[in-house]
Amino acid sequence: PYLVPVVILIVGPATWVEKFPEARGTRQSPVDIVTSRASSGGSAPPLVWRYSVNHPRSVVNPGYCWRVDENGYDSELRGGPLGSDVYKLQQWHCHWGSVNGEGSEHTVDGRAFSGELHLVHWNTSKYNSFTEAAGQPDGLAVLGVLLMVGSKHDELDKVVRLLPYIQHKGDKVTFSEPLNPANLLPKRIAYWTYPGSLTTPPCTESVTWILFKEPVQVSAEQVRLNLCYYVNGKNV
Ligand SMILES: COc1ccc(/C(C)=C/C(=O)O)cc1
Numbered sequence: 244p245y246l247v248p249v250v251i252l253i254v255g256p257a258t259w260v261e262k263f264p265e266a267r268g269t270r271q272s273p274v275d276i277v278t279s280r281a282s283s284g285g286s287a288p289p290l291v292w293r294y295s296v297n298h299p300r301s302v303v304n305p306g307y308c309w310r311v312d313e314n315g316y317d318s319e320l321r322g323g324p325l326g327s328d329v330y331k332l333q334q335w336h337c338h339w340g341s342v343n344g345e346g347s348e349h350t351v352d353g354r355a356f357s358g359e360l361h362l363v364h365w366n367t368s369k370y371n372s373f374t375e376a377a378g379q380p381d382g383l384a385v386l387g388v389l390l391m392v393g394s395k396h397d398e399l400d401k402v403v404r405l406l407p408y409i410q411h412k413g414d415k416v417t418f419s420e421p422l423n424p425a426n427l428l429p430k431r432i433a434y435w436t437y438p439g440s441l442t443t444p445p446c447t448e449s450v451t452w453i454l455f456k457e458p459v460q461v462s463a464e465q466v467r468l469n470l471c472y473y474v475n476g477k478n479v
């Protein structure tokens with residue numbers, strides 16, 4: 244009998260612990276939200292946000308999704324689980340799957356969604372830079388928006404239509420079309436919150452997660468465009 248060499252290449256989350264020890268921690272994200280075990284928010288103050296609209300933004304292909312950098316323009320996120328600290332939007336990015344109906348990072352009662360938007364904010368009350376804050380347990384606050392297939396999302400389309408220009412890792416395109424990140428959020432702002440981590444390396448346990456309960460609709464074509472440029476962009 245012939246001995247056939249079998250090489251099993253293991254990449255992805257299972258290998259992250261080797262290079263990123265934080266991935267071995269006790270507050271790792273993403274998680275499955277078990278709704279029956281979620282406690283009510285009690286008397287938390289309202290979560291409030293304000294974003295600048297008319298400033299140039301850049302869309303970047305970092306190699307595993309697309310990311311919009313806010314380029315330091317002013318914004319604020321405060322209240323809810325964030326105590327008295329004020330956070331500032333640094334960037335927002337999207338996670339998509341290779342199959343429709345999969346691809347979100349978080350799941351709800353075991354159900355995955357077609358994608359998940361992350362708006363990444365850092366604590367400007369306590370830290371001097373995003374990089375510094377990203378290493379602190381109360382350094383980051385990420386608004387998570389679950390995406391499901393339905394009607395076209397006009398605000399998100401301002402980015403999706405640019406994806407053909409950033410098909411490969413490292414590609415970047417700058418746009419000045421007015422865009423309000425608040426329009427990416429669901430109408431109902433009920434949310435789950437828990438202390439967690441970055442969901443990609445370095446998996447640092449520095450994130451207060453705020454995941455909105457109501458999914459936001461994107462069109463099947465918008466999912467396809469993400470998948471198309473996601474796959475052709477050699478992001479997989
Ligand atoms: C300082 O290095 C960083 C690397 C990644 C990230 C994020 C925001 C990862 C993620 O979205 O999972 C932040 C900082």
Ligand SMILES: [Zn+2]
Nearest residue numbers: 336338361442
């Ligand atoms: Zn993310």
